[in-house]
Amino acid sequence: MMELLRKLLFLPEGASTFADRVDLLHLFIISVTMISAVGITAVALFFFVRYRRKSEDQLTEESHPPLAVEALFVLVPLVLFLLWFAISFRDYVWMKSPPKNAMDVYVMGKQWMWKFSYPDGPNSISTLRVPAHRPVRLLITSRDVIHSFYVPEFRVKSDALPGRYTEIWFEATKPGRYQIFCAEYCGLDHSLMRGQVIVMEPADYDQWLADQKRGNAKLQDGTPVAGETVLPKSSMKEQGEHAATELGCFKCHTVNGERHIGPSWQGLYGRREELSSGHALVADEAYLTRSMMDPTSEVVAGYQPVMPSFQGRMNAAQAAAIVEYIKTLTSDRVVSESGSEPKGPLYEPVRGQ
């Protein structure tokens, strides 16, 4: 039944839980549309045939629309429209409320490709793998202009805005491959900014994820998917971010300039720090490392010496990555605004022309 309906309307197959509800409302509205458009035109033509002009100066009676008729003219569309609004709003609220147990994937658009990162897994370009029958929440952003993440089969779309996040969620129902389009015009190769979602059976997905974590970029059946790029290693910055998350630094530190239990890391690198001992020093790599390994030796003025030592609890690579990460936090918009650190173009220049 649903399949026939979709054929009729040229709709793509429905591969998420949203599809049925969306398509039914679609059918409802479009049927009324076609019936009323054809019907109204037909009535107009019928009136022409029925009330053809007989002589050039034929007279007609004056029209006095009865109140009931006018009321009908208002009420029929109004009731239908409000009904549609109610249905669509209910569905929309559902589409906008990710279930609590949804699995998160971060999506970043850039001219002209999509990048996906799994919080506890690999990053990949252009190919998103998700398990079937599990809700997935996408947190979408962009690093240059506005894009829009669109999977027709899921009936799901959300703009990717630079500097902010949008969220959508879906629950895929059928394993398979589905096309991702960029639906918001974003420059030269907008039409080539495509990708694919691979929906896997949950067990396969878990297996795949585990393989990824082991650094084994092979798929379940051993064949890499054409066009799939899995990035086994992320940049130092991301590793640092990751390590800091894992080690729990963010329980006390923020990266947005807000004071918490400890000082914010924003703009920390290269800053002059007043210590409680009365001395002052510039926060360089060495100082950052010392602060992690032996925090109480140099306590920042105005804070309690509560930070535990991480000596032995993090390896050298992690420490280095965290330092790198803290360094990147300096090139935050505040500083780039003051022009003290030119960082090259914020947006990728458009190719061609």
Place this chain on the structure above:
Amino acid sequence: MHTQREGQPYLADHFGSLESQIDASRLGMWMFLGTEVLLFGPLFTAYALYRFLYPAAFQAASHHLDIAYGTINTLILITSSLTVAMAVHFAKVGKNKRVVAMIVLSLLAGFAFLGIKSVEYAHKFHEGALPGKYYALEAVKEPGASLFFAIYFLATGVHALHVIIGMSVLVWIGWRAARNTISPEYYVPVELGGMYWHLVDLIWIFLYPLLYLI
């Protein structure tokens, strides 16, 4: 084309009476002023939004402006509004010489306003309190501070442009008064030109607290 009807030197051909012609001009002017208000709409919107998003930065940036400049300019504009209102009043009672005098005073006020504004601009340029990528003000570093200055420059810039246009209009009506082509019976040009000037004042009445006082 506009054959002037007997005894009605100001009446255009397609109007039934001078009264309706004046009505039309006034209504047209009010509508034009309405479009001017809406022209500033996007700037007020940008202000509202970014102040909502970055209240602290806006406060800090606002405190960085020199309130003295803003206040003096407010007083100047209010005074010029008075002189323009008086110009209309004198036109209504047929004292065209005084109209000219009032217009001259208003023009002086306009120049004073622009003068102070340019001193203030120069100061901002010097400090680097500039919009967007030119922002180099060390004192205020919160995110969003450069937006305050972007809005500051856009809003005061568009406003200054209106001051200049308004002054040109004042010159024109002063000229008409000097040549006695207006009379108590038909002083609509002075009235409309005056309304334009008041609008310029009006916009400033809002820009002053939004930019300088918060």
Place this chain on the structure above:
Amino acid sequence: MAIATQNADSAPHEHSAARYYLIYFVLLVLTATTYWTARHVHFGSWNLAIALAIAVTKATLVVLFFMHLIDHKGTAAMVFAASVFFVLLLSGLVVTDNATRFPLSNPPEATPELKRNQLPPPPTGADDTWRSGSSGI
């Protein structure tokens, strides 16, 4: 051709100039007040409201008396009120949109409380990590 709308009253009223001086004086007083409250009274966010209330009062005086809206036809008042209304509508709805968005979608300084209280914790506690991602863009 004559016109259909001669009923409304639009004849210029005679006012003496004293009225203008009075308005001028009130405007000066209001300017002083707003300056003073801004500098010496600290009501926090109410300061903006006070400043705007005074600005609206001043503007109303200018519009009604200097610009003679009070003497002109009702249509003029409607036109002008409409334009003010639409500016308010525009800015009001734009702010409403931003105020009610998905919390992460606003830049760091905006609605920080929302971020902490209402977001379900991301599976790995990566919340802050991703916020840094946003500010680093």
Place this chain on the structure above:
Amino acid sequence: MNQFVASNHEILEVNYLNEERGIMSWLLTKDHKRIGLMFLGATIFFFFLGGVYALLLRLELLTPGPTIMDALSYNRAFTLHGVIMVFLFMIVAIPSAFGNFLIPIMIGAKDVAFPRLNLLSFYIYVVGALLALWGMIQGGADTGWTFYAPYSSITPTKVIPILLGIFIVGFSSIATGLNFIVSIHTLRAPGLKWMNLPLFVWAIYSTSIIQVLATPVLGLLMVLVMVEHAFGFGIFDPARGGDPVMFQHLFWFYSHPAVYIMILPAMGVISETIAATARRKVFGYKMIAWSSLGIALVGFFAWGHHLFVSGQSTLTAGIYSVLSMLVGVFTAIKVFNWVGTLYRGAVKFTTPFAYICGFLFFLVFGGMTGVAVAAISLDVHWHDTYFVVAHFHFIMVGAVLMGFLAALHYWFPKMFGRKYPEGWGLVSAVLIILGFNATFIPQFLLGNMGMPRRYFQYPEQFQALHVASTAGASLIAFGFIIIAIYLIISLKYGKLVDGNPWNARGFEWMTSSPPPKHNFHHDPEFPETPYDYHLPEAKHAHAA
């Protein structure tokens, strides 16, 4: 243009076309009818230019890969197509051309309230349009007609002349709207009450309100984008804390009401022509009149429906959704009342009637698909797909263009004193209506399938429908070429008409065709209503 009237014996009398001669008498005219004609000529030119771009788009989309151009050219082509069609053709076409010609006559005035401003408005339009043209020759913009930030701040193409052109053209729109409002308020003939005004006047009045209130916002927005592009002030730049979505709010605050700037005048045309072809008083005059104002007002509250998927909150999306649907109710009222007018009328099948039927079909279909995309959960799927493209072409090309063509045919005798050939008129009308369906119905289906808009290349599964669409577009083009030919010929050789070829009772027919310079030979005495087809004795004089 002026000799043919003079060379003719039947209309030797002087009219606005021949009273003054020479090119300067046109360029410096303050006569609203001549200004209207100049607007008409200019907008038709831009329609054809935009049509050429449309045909290029359709050709390119014949195959999935590159067909006749590269990606950059395609991106420029749809931008320029949109910009020309919207800002240089459709927003100007009916109000500034037909409105200018007819409004003063319909209210019994000699001219608009500010004739000089009217002429100035034309030149502002010309300057803006030329600037935009120059920008196109310089390479044109590739941002889409919506100029979304931040892409418009960083595109390497020449957006500034185009933005500046739109900024300038906007003032023409404001000036014309202001002129009409003031004219309707102050220049109505004695005894002509608001509720007796022709519905076209109501439509233009409502349109003018939108033009005056919305256009300034667009103007300043264009300035902001230019400043962003040229100097990087950061207003929309997320790297400096700016919000690119604010651009969208500001843009649609203008551009959603602007779609009603396009449709309302066309609705006015339909009200006039349907009464004349059915010889019946418009059914529910008051409902149609008030719903015009209703659309103008409520139309201002619906802009957010273009931002449903840009991260808007559920709450605001819901508000905009329900308000968009309310606008639909006002339109529906009109549609039903028009059909009611045909009921028990005395209908004659003429070219304008063919366009009326087309209009009704396209407006209802296009409008209802508007309601469909206003249903939020569906718009998530449809946003920025060809479904939206088809929605707005159904209304803009379908309905508005049908209204424009109906007006052109209905008032052609009024403007030039000659008639077009009815047979050719019907042939081309049928061609265009069929071609139109063939072009845009496949686009609805493409949208359902998920084909995003502004795509230079597309996956193969979409090709069949694209081919159908291109075929349809060539039919439309064929129809327009026929119209262009017969109208140009009729200018000189068309059958002469007496003052009132349609036997219509509209006020504009109370004077001769073409009208004299000051519109009426004597001060007109208007009957109660412009639709008094129930009265045997019509005061409608022919040429005096």
